[in-house]
Amino acid sequence: VSRRLPREFYSRAAEQVAPDLLGRIIAARVPTGVLRARLVEVEAYGPADPASHSFGGKTRRNASMFGPPGHLYVYLSYGVHHCMNLVTGPEGEGSAVLLRAAEPLDGLDEMRLRRGGAADRDLCRGPGRLAQALGVDLSRDGADVVSGEEVWIEDGPGIPPGAVARTPRVGVTRGAGDLWRFVEAGSSWLSRPAP
DNA sequence: TCCCCGATTAACT
DNA sequence: GTTAATCGGGGAG
Numbered sequence: 386v387s388r389r390l391p392r393e394f395y396s397r398a399a400e401q402v403a404p405d406l407l408g409r410i411i412a413a414r415v416p417t418g419v420l421r422a423r424l425v426e427v428e429a430y431g432p433a434d435p436a437s438h439s440f441g442g443k444t445r446r447n448a449s450m451f452g453p454p455g456h457l458y459v460y461l462s463y464g465v466h467h468c469m470n471l472v473t474g475p476e477g478e479g480s481a482v483l484l485r486a487a488e489p490l491d492g493l494d495e496m497r498l499r500r501g502g503a504a505d506r507d508l509c510r511g512p513g514r515l516a517q518a519l520g521v522d523l524s525r526d527g528a529d530v531v532s533g534e535e536v537w538i539e540d541g542p543g544i545p546p547g548a549v550a551r552t553p554r555v556g557v558t559r560g561a562g563d564l565w566r567f568v569e570a571g572s573s574w575l576s577r578p579a580p
Numbered sequence: 581t582c583c584c585c586g587a588t589t590a591a592c593t
Numbered sequence: 594g595t596t597a598a599t600c601g602g603g604g605a606g
Contacts, residue, residue: 581605581606582604582605582606583603583604583605583606584602584603584604584605585601585602585603586600586601586602588598589597589598590596590597590598591595591596591597592594592595592596592597593594593595593596
């Protein structure tokens with residue numbers, strides 16, 4: 386029986402939480418049931434990080450990033466796609482982990498509908514696609530994944546440290562030197578292969 | 581107020 | 594490989 390990760394899991398630094406999320410299950414409740422996928426790719430965005438949305442301080446868009454850990458930070462990317470983060474660290478710090486890719490597990494029919502009939506391999510391959518497949522949009526911004534009923538993270542075996550690969554974050558220009566993208570090495574569900 | 585840019589994706593050539 | 598779609602933030606004017 387899967388159980389949810391506790392608040393303390395998220396209250397650590399983003400670069401510690403990120404690799405620990407690999408192998409865990411993200412679950413989302415939609416009208417037809419519960420969708421599930423196994424996380425294989427995430428990125429950490431810490432405090433004093435020029436690549437982070439929180440870098441310039443609190444705004445209306447990123448407000449939930451400065452809230453308590455264990456909540457969602459959802460934003461609109463390029464005015465088109467939704468991207469989903471888990472808020473980490475102490476409240477007020479403004480750090481989070483971006484969920485970038487996952488292996489679809491439950492509710493694939495529903496995911497295909499939401500993804501416009503995309504191939505299974507492309508259902509959750511990329512942050513915008515993952516959010517769309519799971520039905521996560523701005524209405525979920527700030528949702529509590531520890532006690533809420535919309536989106537949550539289920540405990541699981543995780544993956545051994547030796548199976549985690551670190552790379553620079555995708556699409557980041559400022560702060561490009563930090564190896565804060567964490568993936569399950571060799572997974573065929575990644576948005577891009579790890580070098 | 582205007583202009584540029586970005587943690588992206590799908591549909592092109 | 595290129596580009597349109599389209600929105601919020603931030604700096605220039």
